[in-house]
Amino acid sequence: MRCDECREKLVDYIEGLLPDQETQQFQSHLRQCSQCRTELDQLTALGQRLTSDAKNRQLADVENRVVNRIICEQNKQLKEAAVKKRQPQLWRIIMKAKITKLAAAAVILIAALLSLTLFDKTAAPVYALEQTIQASHSVRSIHFREYHPNQESPILMWAEFLPDGQVKQFRLSVPAWDAPQDGPKEIIWQDNAAQIWFKKKNSVMIVQETEIKEQLQKGMEKGDPKRLFQKLDELSRQNEADVQIEQPDDFAKPIQITATFTDKEFEPILGSRMVAMIDQATKLALSVRLFQSSDTGYKEIAYIEFYDYNQPIDPNTFIFNNLPPDVRRFDQVAHVIGLEQEQMTDDQIAVEVVRQFWQAMLNNDFAKASQMYEGAPVETLEKAFTDGSKRKLLGIVSIGPVQPHPNPKTGGVIVPCTITMEVNGEIVKHTFDKIGVRQVYNQPGRWTIFGGL
Amino acid sequence: MTQNDIYLIEQCLDGRPDEFRHLVKRYQPAVNAYLTSQLHNPSNAEDAVQETFVRAYFGLKELKKRESFSSWLLGIANRVAKEQARNRLPLADMEELAAQQTTDPNDSDDFQLQRAFAQLPDAYREIILLRFYANQSCQQIAQNLNMPLGSVTKTLSRAYAQLRQLLEKQKAEENEVPQ
Numbered sequence: 001m002r003c004d005e006c007r008e009k010l011v012d013y014i015e016g017l018l019p020d021q022e023t024q025q026f027q028s029h030l031r032q033c034s035q036c037r038t039e040l041d042q043l044t045a046l047g048q049r050l051t052s053d054a055k056n057r058q059l060a061d062v063e064n065r066v067v068n069r070i071i072c073e074q075n076k077q078l079k080e081a082a083v084k085k086r087q088p089q090l091w092r093i094i095m096k097a098k099i100t101k102l103a104a105a106a107v108i109l110i111a112a113l114l115s116l117t118l119f120d121k122t123a124a125p126v127y128a129l130e131q132t133i134q135a136s137h138s139v140r141s142i143h144f145r146e147y148h149p150n151q152e153s154p155i156l157m158w159a160e161f162l163p164d165g166q167v168k169q170f171r172l173s174v175p176a177w178d179a180p181q182d183g184p185k186e187i188i189w190q191d192n193a194a195q196i197w198f199k200k201k202n203s204v205m206i207v208q209e210t211e212i213k214e215q216l217q218k219g220m221e222k223g224d225p226k227r228l229f230q231k232l233d234e235l236s237r238q239n240e241a242d243v244q245i246e247q248p249d250d251f252a253k254p255i256q257i258t259a260t261f262t263d264k265e266f267e268p269i270l271g272s273r274m275v276a277m278i279d280q281a282t283k284l285a286l287s288v289r290l291f292q293s294s295d296t297g298y299k300e301i302a303y304i305e306f307y308d309y310n311q312p313i314d315p316n317t318f319i320f321n322n323l324p325p326d327v328r329r330f331d332q333v334a335h336v337i338g339l340e341q342e343q344m345t346d347d348q349i350a351v352e353v354v355r356q357f358w359q360a361m362l363n364n365d366f367a368k369a370s371q372m373y374e375g376a377p378v379e380t381l382e383k384a385f386t387d388g389s390k391r392k393l394l395g396i397v398s399i400g401p402v403q404p405h406p407n408p409k410t411g412g413v414i415v416p417c418t419i420t421m422e423v424n425g426e427i428v429k430h431t432f433d434k435i436g437v438r439q440v441y442n443q444p445g446r447w448t449i450f451g452g453l
Numbered sequence: 454m455t456q457n458d459i460y461l462i463e464q465c466l467d468g469r470p471d472e473f474r475h476l477v478k479r480y481q482p483a484v485n486a487y488l489t490s491q492l493h494n495p496s497n498a499e500d501a502v503q504e505t506f507v508r509a510y511f512g513l514k515e516l517k518k519r520e521s522f523s524s525w526l527l528g529i530a531n532r533v534a535k536e537q538a539r540n541r542l543p544l545a546d547m548e549e550l551a552a553q554q555t556t557d558p559n560d561s562d563d564f565q566l567q568r569a570f571a572q573l574p575d576a577y578r579e580i581i582l583l584r585f586y587a588n589q590s591c592q593q594i595a596q597n598l599n600m601p602l603g604s605v606t607k608t609l610s611r612a613y614a615q616l617r618q619l620l621e622k623q624k625a626e627e628n629e630v631p632q
Contacts, residue, residue: 008610010610011606011607011609011610011613012606015590015591015606015609017591017602017606042617043613046613046616046617047585049563049566050566050581050584050585050586051585052563053486053563053566053567053585054482054483054486054585054586054588055482056563057481057482057485057486057489057586058481058482059481059485059499059502062477062481062499062502062503062506063473063474063475063477063478063481064474065503066473066474066477066503066506066507066510067470067471067473067474067477069503069507070470070473070507070510070511071470073507073511074470134467134468134469135468137468137469137470137471138470138471163471163474164471
């Protein structure tokens with residue numbers, strides 16, 4: 001191979017495009033010719049310089065900014081389209097003009113001649129569930145209110161979604177009527193953990209339990225319009241829901257979807273009938289009414305209104321910034337909770353957890369006691385039997401036998417126990433008969449005390 | 454252009470703007486390099502990069518040959534650059550110059566390369582952009598630009614040669630500047 005031939009093939013060689021035989025000839029020439037070797041090195045170096053410059057051209061976060069601009073622009077276009085469609089008067093005036101009539105006649109004639117489906121294209125497109133699902137893909141944030149019959153205050157929710165549609169974070173404000181024993185609750189879901197503020201109990205729990213997560217996600221099926229309508233579409237395709245769509249000619253009026261579920265399985269979440277209102281312009285859901293079938297017909301069980309699609313949510317919504325200073329924290333994320341079951345039976349481990357709790361208290365090992373008591377605040381445990389309280393823990397008298405828990409929903413058992421303590425200089429026995437022990441939800445092999453102390 | 458790009462374009466046409474982010478991520482270095490070479494000012498270029506992609510998204514319906522997405526995209530960038538240059542106030546050039554003089558050159562920025570790159574003829578610049586900034590193989594470029602593979606490598610070879618000449622010329626000029 002000559003030098004000029006070699007130079008011509010440099011790029012092909014670098015790009016790995018030379019056939020085997022030519023590659024060998026090329027390499028054998030390079031071995032003999034230092035000038036061509038230098039040329040190759042310089043070209044390779046230039047390529048590397050370009051590659052490294054390309055890496056420096058990566059703009060931070062530009063893809064998110066572009067997608068956000070697209071979504072804003074799309075929403076704007078949809079709104080403009082809605083306004084235009086709400087002005088049919090102008091169209092009527094134009095159509096009344098003589099010249100338009102002639103032109104229209106000509107168009108109709110041509111269309112007939114060419115067998116064009118002109119009217120299919122000009123008529124308002126027929127609404128399909130898929131449109132709401134698609135429109136909901138661009139929803140990044142939402143606020144909803146869920147009203148229940150005979151309850152004045154609604155459940156409030158603010159949620160932000162990630163680009164892939166998963167929930168990024170949400171805040172839920174639940175009035176006392178939802179669970180009177182808990183009282184009013186505030187919930188923030190963030191970073192895969194829930195912070196639950198039980199206002200009546202003056203405590204905040206930070207949990208990462210899968211069961212709570214699943215419950216919250218079920219709740220999201222009606223709170224997240226995308227999931228809700230995906231589910232509805234799926235049920236309709238499987239003939240498990242009868243879906244009726246009424247699309248008014250007046251573009252300003254919402255589309256009404258009435259879905260009646262034939263399968264009882266969805267009743268706990270969606271009831272047995274759902275009536276949704278859809279905005280004709282944006283195809284986003286405005287509200288959803290859920291009904292339960294009863295002997296007397298359909299009874300309303302919940303009414304959800306959706307607000308503020310893609311309106312930025314105040315970041316303070318996702319922070320508890322007015323917690324009382326003396327609130328008790330049970331942090332199950334930062335601390336390991338409970339005791340490993342190992343070879344013990346359920347009853348044995350329940351007793352062992354209570355025994356280790358009292359033993360830790362006797363040893364003043366409050367961190368360990370906290371671990372046995374679902375992460376209860378160390379300071380609270382420390383104060384329980386110190387000078388200030390005029391009580392001193394002396395010893396354990398008996399633990400067990402295990403009894404069933406009066407509330408089976410807790411999934412726990414009761415471990416009665418008796419301890420001795422000194423109160424105002426007097427030695428007394430005290431029996432706790434409500435101490436509940438159960439498995440830590442997301443760690444099936446671990447058990448913890450969950451109340452009754 | 455990969456199959457994946459065509460799939461992503463179809464998803465976008467289906468009304469899923471989120472899928473567009475992958476295309477933005479993949480092609481923004483090429484669009485950014487091109488716009489910086491045309492507009493000189495990196496902050497103007499960043500706005501223009503966003504504008505290019507937003508226009509591309511809404512223009513996807515008009516893209517006849519999906520394999521040619523990247524060169525079509527650079528065409529949009531070219532129009533955006535021309536518009537921005539037209540709309541710029543005469544004073545902006547002065548401000549830009551002042552800004553360039555006052556900002557510390559970033560170590561990671563290869564200004565010599567960027568200057569030389571800006572002076573390349575369009576055809577050469579496009580091929581360099583697709584090869585290095587959009588990270589396409591020569592075969593992909595051939596498909597994208599509807600060119601025989603041999604012409605791609607020849608053009609790339611000439612682009613390299615001219616880029617090297619421009620870089621050497623710059624170096625010589627810098628050395629002439631009296632100390």
